[in-house]
Each structure stands twice: as structure tokens, then as C-alpha cells.
Amino acid sequence: MLQQFNLLAISGSLRSGSSNHNILKYLGSIIPANINYTIYNGLAQIPAFDPGLDTEDAPASVTELRHLLANADGIVICTPEYAFGVPGSLKNMLDWLVSSSSLVDKPVALITASLGGEHAHASLLLTLGALSVKVVDGATLVISFIRSKMGADGSIADKQTQNSVDAAFKAFLMAIE
Numbered sequence: 001m002l003q004q005f006n007l008l009a010i011s012g013s014l015r016s017g018s019s020n021h022n023i024l025k026y027l028g029s030i031i032p033a034n035i036n037y038t039i040y041n042g043l044a045q046i047p048a049f050d051p052g053l054d055t056e057d058a059p060a061s062v063t064e065l066r067h068l069l070a071n072a073d074g075i076v077i078c079t080p081e082y083a084f085g086v087p088g089s090l091k092n093m094l095d096w097l098v099s100s101s102s103l104v105d106k107p108v109a110l111i112t113a114s115l116g117g118e119h120a121h122a123s124l125l126l127t128l129g130a131l132s133v134k135v136v137d138g139a140t141l142v143i144s145f146i147r148s149k150m151g152a153d154g155s156i157a158d159k160q161t162q163n164s165v166d167a168a169f170k171a172f173l174m175a176i177e
């Protein structure tokens with residue numbers, strides 16, 4: 001029997017109809033059968049980071065997130081850029097993970113799908129470095145002009161973009177399996 005793996009996918013956009021969420025849905029549609037794939041839906045419930053609350057008794061949403069991460073063999077982050085930076089909700093979530101070491105040595109794939117995206121992508125790589133994650137070689141991708149590359153049905157309409165996403169995801173899966 002094939003070994004089972006758990007992947008947790010996190011979108012940096014809370015927007016209904018988000019391109020980043022749709023990319024994560026696409027990845028879920030091409031995932032091998034031996035991988036349990038969960039798209040995290042708790043980002044909006046994570047409170048603003050407060051080091052004073054960052055204890056054994058952390059807020060329930062943070063404890064749940066840490067639990068999901070502890071059980072994950074790999075993490076996929078797919079995010080837009082806001083105001084030349086990382087969306088606040090995503091950065092806030094990552095701040096809660098500094099002390100818990102939940103992401104230390106976890107394989108991570110990073111896709112930044114945005115109008116531009118380079119600033120957020122570079123910034124996130126720095127933050128992920130601070131969290132000592134294992135950003136997988138070949139599993140990082142910036143997709144600029146994302147809205148023009150998505151179909152109205154939420155599919156990745158641009159073939160070249162889909163190929164790039166496929167290649168990055170393949171590199172990622174090879175690293176965790």
C-alpha cells in the first residue's frame with residue numbers, strides 16, 4: 001500500500017472567487033490518491049498577533065492551526081500581494097508560528113499570484129527563512145497578471161501558467177513523497 005501524506009494548502013486571499021484559492025482548488029484536483037489535501041479555511045479567525053497571548057493557552061484558532069501544521073507533511077502557500085507586501089492576514093498568521101516552531105523543516109511550496117507579486121514573494125521568502133521552513137527547490141513561482149490568466153469558471157485558462165503551476169507542484173510532491 002502507498003504511504004499516505006497530508007498536505008495543508010493556505011490561501012493568502014480571503015476574497016470570494018479568489019484566484020489564489022482557485023489555484024489551490026486546481027492543485028487539489030490533480031493530487032495523487034495517496035495524499036490527503038486540505039485547504040485551510042481558518043485564516044479569517046486568527047486574531048491579531050499578541051506576544052502576550054502566545055502561550056500554551058493560545059487562542060483556539062491558533063491552537064487548531066498549529067495542530068493542522070503539526071500533522072502536515074507539507075504546506076502550499078498561494079497568495080496575492082497587497083500594497084507591495086504580504087497580505088496582513090497571512091503575515092499575521094505566520095507571526096503566530098514563530099514561537100511554536102510549527103513550520104521548522106516543513107517542506108513548503110510558495111506561489112504568489114497577483115497583479116505583480118515580486119515584492120510579496122521576496123518578503124515571504126524572508127519570513128519563511130525566519131521560520132526555518134524548507135522551501136522546496138523548484139516549488140516557488142510568481143504568476144503576474146493573474147486575473148487575465150484565470151477563466152470565469154475559476155480554472156487556470158492560460159496554458160503556460162498551468163504548465164508552470166504543474167511543474168512547481170510536481171517538484172514539491174517529489175520532495176515530500
Ligand SMILES: Cc1cc2nc3c(=O)[nH]c(=O)nc-3n(C[C@H](O)[C@H](O)[C@H](O)COP(=O)(O)O)c2cc1C
Nearest residue numbers: 013015018019020080081082083084114115116117
Ligand atoms: C487593497 C489591494 C491592494 C493591492 N495591491 C497590489 C500590489 O501591491 N501588488 C500586486 O501585485 N497586486 C495588488 N493588488 C491586486 C491583487 O493582486 C489582485 O486583486 C489579485 O487578484 C488578488 O488575489 P485574489 O484573486 O486571490 O484575491 C491589490 C489588490 C487590493 C485589493
